[in-house]
Amino acid sequence: MTADLAVVGAGPAGLTAAATAARLGLDVTLLDAAERPGGQLYRHPAGGPVPRPVRRLVRRLDRVTHLPHHHVWTVVRDGDTWLLHAVAGPDEAPAAVRARAVLLATGAYERQLPFPGWTLPGVVGAGGAQAMLKGGLALPCTGAPPAGTGPGAGGRIVVAGSGPLLLAVATTLAAAGARVPVLVEASGPAAYARHAAALARNPAKLLQGALYGGALLHRTTRLLTRHAVTAAHGTTRLEAVTVTRLDPDWRPVPGTGRRVPCDALAVGHGLVPQLELATGLGCATRRTPDGTPALEVDAEQRTSVPGLWAAGETCGVGGAELAAAEGEIAALSVAGRRPPAAAARRRARLRAFADALAAAHRPGPGWTDWLDGATEVCRCEEVTAARIRAAVTDLGARDARSVKLLTRAGMGWCQGRTCGPAVARLAGRDPAPDRRPLSCPVPLSQLAQPPGAEK
Structure with a gap:
């Protein structure tokens, strides 16, 4: 059976695209590596409450074939259709889906900038710490349940790096019972002043940031801008971090380091679009304002490869609202419908906001000095x-x-x-787009199948 549209990724962009395309009468197959829909942003534990935005979209997926635990490792053109090969389930069984059109909504992963001691147990990614709470209901300091129900409750967790994700992570950790003594942001407030117009056009997002900040101040978290964690200390696990002031190029200012005791460190410097499937097919990319590569798409979310659309973080990191807007526009395009002007304006406004944040939090070249x-x-x-x-x-x-x-x-x-x-x-370069023939580990038995084989 050949689907009209195969959507790869069940985050905000993929869910919105699948629901919209199904509403327009298309036969849609939605493949996702995770067990439950929602992506990283709306991750939720098995048996736990489903986030409201996911519930709303899932109710519209009754006409969609949803294939969880399907990690698509390559997409190939097969005549007039696409063939998507996937590793399925815990047994890594081979699976294949045939479709007339493909929409890639594969999301992003965290960008990490190394520093002395970052391999110590107790140092985790900022998004990873949030995922631990959302998916496993555990604090990253000891893996204990939050909110006073175990020895990990009340642990001291420093949140550090750069980007708007840090505020959300720190707020989530504090609400779960952790003590967040300091939030360390490498960028400074002056970076936002250069993008005031784009920020002012999105008051709801500014209000959201203010609410996060107010919640942290209420919990006595100290905010340090133009600072970074430049070293982590400990013997068998993390015991403290060194926080150092940075100059405008992110070089550590000598003599400004201070030692902060902590039980865990959640650190991250934004997100990097996940592009392997797209670049393997030859899709054109662009450079985002924070220096990372992302897919280049037209006004209807079409990539440079005919029959292939993209939406969400693969087109540049911008959050759930932008991802959903792009997913809707892409689905309309696949169905042969012209996206309404209001949708295009909304996407442009949200993309301008995302680009402003990316430019404000772009890592300075001097970070390598630490x-x-x-x-x-x-x-x-x-x-x-x-x-x-x-x-x-x-x-x-x-x-x-x-x-x-x-x-x-x-x-x-x-x-x-x-x-x-x-x-x-x-090496003195900006990161190049990932180009890999396989997007995940694949059993040799699957690679040995003849081209186009389906099971």
């Missing part, structure tokens, strides 16, 4: 900053790929998703 030679940049292959710098200065490496060939940085389990942006910056 790395010492022994800092492991690639944790999978244990490649240090000293080895990467030697590959650049002594062996002539000029980009992340040449560093990878000379040092194995990026050749581990995560395939450079964690260390890639840092390796590229140490």
Whole structure:
């Protein structure tokens, strides 16, 4: 059976696109690697309450074939249709879906900038800490249940990095019973002044940020802007962090470091669009204001490859509201409907806001100064900053790929998703779009199938 539309990813963009396309009479198959719809933003535990935005969309999916636990690892053109190959379920069974059109809504993952001690137990990604609470109801300091129900309740968790996600993470952790002594933001408020017009056109989002900030102040969390965690300390696990003031280029200001005791650190510097499926098909990309690559799409969310649409964070990180707007426009386009002018204006307003935040929180080039030679940049292959710098200065490496060939940085389990942006910056370049033939680990038995085989 051939679907009219296959949607990859069940976050806000994918859910909205699937529901809209089904309402317009299309036969839709929705594939998602997770067990439950909602994506990272609306992650919820098994048996727990479903977030209201997800409930609203799921009610509209009665005509959609939803395939959870299906991790699409490649998409290939097969005549006039697309063939999507997936690893399905805990047994990693082969699965394939055929469709006339494909919409990619694969989301994004966290950007991490390494620092001495970041491999210590107790250091987690900011989004990862929030996911632990949403999905497993555990605090990242000890894995104990929140809100006073175990020994992890009340643990001291420093939240650090850059970007609007930090406010939400700190608020979520504090509401779950953790003590957040300090929120460390590498950017400064002056960065927002250069984008006042785009920010002013989105008062609801500004109000949301103010509510988060007010909740943290009520809980006595201290906000430090133009600062960063430049080192983590501990023996068998995290015991404290060093917080240092930064200059405008994010270089640590000498003599300004202070030690902050803590039980855990939630750190992240924004999100990176997940592009492997799209770039493997030759889709054009663009550079976002924070230096990351994203898919280039037209006014109807079409990529440069005919028959392939994209929506959500793959087109540039912008949050749930923008993702849903793009998903709706893409579904209308697939169905041959012209998106209304109001939808286009809404998307433009939200995209301008997202670009303003991305520009305000773009990492400065000086962050590499907080790395010492022994800092492991690639944790999978244990490649240090000293080895990467030697590959650049002594062996002539000029980009992340040449560093990878000379040092194995990026050749581990995560395939450079964690260390890639840092390796590229140490090589003096902005991160290049990921280009991988496989978007996830695949059993050899599936690779041995003849092209176009379906089960």
